[in-house]
Amino acid sequence: MRAILRHRLGAASVTFLLLVALLAVVGPWVAPYDPLAQNQDALLQGPSAAHWLGTDNLGRDELSRLLAGSRLSLLAALEAVLVGLVLGTVPGLLSVYLGRVFEWTTLRVMDAFVTLPFLVFAVAMTALLGNGLTQAMLAVGILVSPAFYRVTRAAAFPVAGAQYVEAARLTGAPAWFVLRRHVWPKVLPAVAVTTAATLGSSLVIVSSLTFLGIGIQPPEPTWGGMLATSLEYLFQRPTAPLVPALLVILTVGACNGLADALRDVTGSREARRVAA
Amino acid sequence: MSRLARTFALLTALVAVLAGCAGVNAGAAPQTLKWGFNLPTSWDPVTSSTGNDINTISLVYASLTQLDEKGTAGPGLAESWEYEAGGTAVTFALRPGLTFTDGTPVDAEAVRQSLLRGKTQENSLLKDQLSTITDATVVDPTHVRLQLAAPDYQIPNLLAGKTGAIVSPKAFTENAAAIPTAPVGAGPFMFESFVPESEAVLVKNPGYWNADAIDVERLELTAGTDPTSVIAAVQSGALDVATITGRQVEQAKAAGLEVDVVDSFTVTQVDVHAGLAPLTDRRVVDALKYAVDRQAIIDVTNGGVGNVTYQPFPQGYVAYNPELDQAFAYDPGKARALLAEAGYAPGSLDLTVTVNSVSQATAELVQQQLQAVGVNATIKVVPPGSSTWQQEVYLGRKAQFALDGTVGRESPVQNLTVVYGPQGLMNTSKESSPEFLAALDEVRRTPLDDPRYPAVLQNAVKLGVEMSPSFSLGTSPRIAVRNPRVSALPHFLSQYRWEGVTVAAPGSRA
Numbered sequence: 001m002r003a004i005l006r007h008r009l010g011a012a013s014v015t016f017l018l019l020v021a022l023l024a025v026v027g028p029w030v031a032p033y034d035p036l037a038q039n040q041d042a043l044l045q046g047p048s049a050a051h052w053l054g055t056d057n058l059g060r061d062e063l064s065r066l067l068a069g070s071r072l073s074l075l076a077a078l079e080a081v082l083v084g085l086v087l088g089t090v091p092g093l094l095s096v097y098l099g100r101v102f103e104w105t106t107l108r109v110m111d112a113f114v115t116l117p118f119l120v121f122a123v124a125m126t127a128l129l130g131n132g133l134t135q136a137m138l139a140v141g142i143l144v145s146p147a148f149y150r151v152t153r154a155a156a157f158p159v160a161g162a163q164y165v166e167a168a169r170l171t172g173a174p175a176w177f178v179l180r181r182h183v184w185p186k187v188l189p190a191v192a193v194t195t196a197a198t199l200g201s202s203l204v205i206v207s208s209l210t211f212l213g214i215g216i217q218p219p220e221p222t223w224g225g226m227l228a229t230s231l232e233y234l235f236q237r238p239t240a241p242l243v244p245a246l247l248v249i250l251t252v253g254a255c256n257g258l259a260d261a262l263r264d265v266t267g268s269r270e271a272r273r274v275a276a
Numbered sequence: 277m278s279r280l281a282r283t284f285a286l287l288t289a290l291v292a293v294l295a296g297c298a299g300v301n302a303g304a305a306p307q308t309l310k311w312g313f314n315l316p317t318s319w320d321p322v323t324s325s326t327g328n329d330i331n332t333i334s335l336v337y338a339s340l341t342q343l344d345e346k347g348t349a350g351p352g353l354a355e356s357w358e359y360e361a362g363g364t365a366v367t368f369a370l371r372p373g374l375t376f377t378d379g380t381p382v383d384a385e386a387v388r389q390s391l392l393r394g395k396t397q398e399n400s401l402l403k404d405q406l407s408t409i410t411d412a413t414v415v416d417p418t419h420v421r422l423q424l425a426a427p428d429y430q431i432p433n434l435l436a437g438k439t440g441a442i443v444s445p446k447a448f449t450e451n452a453a454a455i456p457t458a459p460v461g462a463g464p465f466m467f468e469s470f471v472p473e474s475e476a477v478l479v480k481n482p483g484y485w486n487a488d489a490i491d492v493e494r495l496e497l498t499a500g501t502d503p504t505s506v507i508a509a510v511q512s513g514a515l516d517v518a519t520i521t522g523r524q525v526e527q528a529k530a531a532g533l534e535v536d537v538v539d540s541f542t543v544t545q546v547d548v549h550a551g552l553a554p555l556t557d558r559r560v561v562d563a564l565k566y567a568v569d570r571q572a573i574i575d576v577t578n579g580g581v582g583n584v585t586y587q588p589f590p591q592g593y594v595a596y597n598p599e600l601d602q603a604f605a606y607d608p609g610k611a612r613a614l615l616a617e618a619g620y621a622p623g624s625l626d627l628t629v630t631v632n633s634v635s636q637a638t639a640e641l642v643q644q645q646l647q648a649v650g651v652n653a654t655i656k657v658v659p660p661g662s663s664t665w666q667q668e669v670y671l672g673r674k675a676q677f678a679l680d681g682t683v684g685r686e687s688p689v690q691n692l693t694v695v696y697g698p699q700g701l702m703n704t705s706k707e708s709s710p711e712f713l714a715a716l717d718e719v720r721r722t723p724l725d726d727p728r729y730p731a732v733l734q735n736a737v738k739l740g741v742e743m744s745p746s747f748s749l750g751t752s753p754r755i756a757v758r759n760p761r762v763s764a765l766p767h768f769l770s771q772y773r774w775e776g777v778t779v780a781a782p783g784s785r786a
Contacts, residue, residue, distance in 0.1 A: 058641060219655070
């Protein structure tokens with residue numbers, strides 16, 4: 001962690017992500033207005049002292065909605081990543097240890113997931129399970145799991161056959177001990193990098209889905225949903241899409257920055273070790 | 277310089293000279309109009325599945341009759357019609373000498389075959405509308421007689437739209453499966469080329485019965501322009517005419533474009549399913565009718581374009597009943613009182629508002645209005661798709677309170693049947709009072725030119741409105757943005773029409 005903060009991009013990314021997370025947590029308390037309160041006397045206003053980011057088509061305060069939307073957007077992205085993490089990492093590790101049949105089956109299942117396009121699958125899932133962000137992100141989580149599966153497997157595979165692991169096993173170390181002591185430390189950095197990168201892409205997917213109106217229960221605000229609404233009123237408020245769009249771009253950028261930093265940091269440690 | 281190139285250069289020069297001469301009078305380039313609109317679900321009137329298709333289908337087909345500006349049936353392919361006493365048979369007299377664009381004659385035999393195809397073709401979506409016609413027979417080459425199941429004086433209205441669009445029998449007997457992409461009719465235009473999902477290029481049909489009124493010589497129909505860029509498309513000349521929403525009027529005018537607001541048959545409404553608790557209590561249903569601020573919806577979601585209405589017809593149409601002008605005028609106090617009478621304390625009544633994904637703002641507005649009278653509404657968005665709304669609302673009948681609308685029908689009886697009839701698609705409760713059905717039957721039995729007709733029709737409308745748990749919200753005029761070089765569009769309640777529309781040369785104004 002300290003290494004990341006010393007990394008310039010890493011530090012910037014972590015700071016930004018913490019800031020967004022903070023806004024997501026305390027946003028509802030610092031918001032100047034109720035994000036759902038409509039005001040027909042103040043439709044589509046530009047930025048002003050009363051409304052820093054202006055008001056939307058129903059007279060709701062944009063800033064308050066943006067703050068309220070942060071929480072939902074981030075939680076949805078996290079949901080997808082967590083689902084992917086669990087569904088990918090666990091079978092990824094086990095595929096190295098549980099023998100041929102399990103390995104073959106999981107590989108084929110993951111290959112099958114890779115062939116499905118995210119958005120289309122998520123849309124189909126909402127049609128099947130009801131129009132909700134949880135359902136949609138569950139679908140996305142399933143589809144990102146191959147990334148975790150493959151990364152985990154690739155990292156665990158060389159370790160599984162290494163001589164010191166063989167030795168540990170021969171001396172009678174149970175499987176869980178081998179996994180924890182020898183395999184997991186090797187796998188963790190790779191998984192961490194994947195998690196950060198996937199968080200970024202999940203956020204893009206959340207924003208795309210909500211932009212399309214899939215998964216939102218109005219009047220619930222989301223970044224993508226606000227972006228979509230603001231585009232309908234470009235004439236009245238030409239700058240309105242900027243803030244939600246920038247927020248998405250910067251947050252995704254920060255996730256990718258964090259992934260880069262993690263890779264650099266863990267990679268260099270490996271390199272140092274090899275050099276030593 | 278090769279010979280070919282020289283010939284080409286000569287030709288170009290010649291064309292330029294000719295264009296120069298003709299330009300003095302009218303403009304030598306054909307009057308071309310680029311229209312941005314949805315392509316029909318099918319170019320075959322028998323398999324077209326939405327009411328909106330009439331706007332485009334009527335480019336290539338002429339119907340037996342045609343609605344005038346006010347929605348009254350007048351001559352089309354038929355010059356006139358005559359009912360037999362009792363109203364169980366009607367004979368249409370066709371204009372002599374007309375041909376389809378494939379050269380075959382539009383005679384009584386063609387009309388007979390075309391109408392009967394709508395009754396018999398397996399995948400026909402016109403079977404319901406045509407069920408009132410039991411048979412068609414040829415009297416002589418210009419007279420076709422329709423036998424009706426029961427007295428029904430609405431046939432001239434019924435046959436003014438898709439139902440009465442006449443297709444060339446030669447084309448559909450050769451290959452009926454080709455009609456949806458290669459229509460052959462006797463309408464104002466005919467196909468030059470068509471790219472499904474993209475565009476159709478049509479040229480004027482000189483053989484159309486009213487060809488003198490059509491000045492546009494070439495009509496390019498382009499689909500799929502994004503609403504956010506449609507005004508820019510007209511401004512740049514990519515389109516000449518396109519449909520916009522009320523909120524875009526200001527933008528269109530600021531861009532120096534012309535805007536036509538044309539009254540239409542479209543009326544938004546709430547489909548209330550009185551079979552689902554708590555809507556089984558009529559007082560709750562009535563409370564909802566008073567709780568919705570219709571004017572606010574029009575102002576906020578459609579830039580103030582449209583009128584509040586409490587019936588499924590626009591003002592100025594024969595079916596419009598002025599007695600209903602204040603039927604359920606916005607009165608939150610009365611709504612609260614009705615809810616209290618039904619035993620619901622503020623905040624104790626839950627309701628689901630079902631809406632399609634494009635009308636979310638309306639739902640959010642209604643949600644707040646219901647909140648104000650103590651109803652907790654949650655919004656259910658029906659995802660986009662061709663059958664999702666059907667499954668949720670029309671066929672599935674799962675919606676308590678669905679934000680919907682009727683695009684209207686050529687015959688007011690048809691519209692009333694869809695909205696309030698016992699089998700009506702939009703009547704999700706599927707119940708109708710015997711009084712309403714009797715009144716509707718009386719409308720069918722009253723000739724269109726009978727002086728009593730408006731009163732009889734308006735009475736049926738009133739009974740329908742008072743009986744139904746569903747309620748109308750407001751009219752939704754057709755709003756068209758057009759390049760100033762296109763002349764004003766005619767005001768037809770029923771659909772877009774192009775009679776009298778002219779297109780001046782680029783750069784000039786009509």
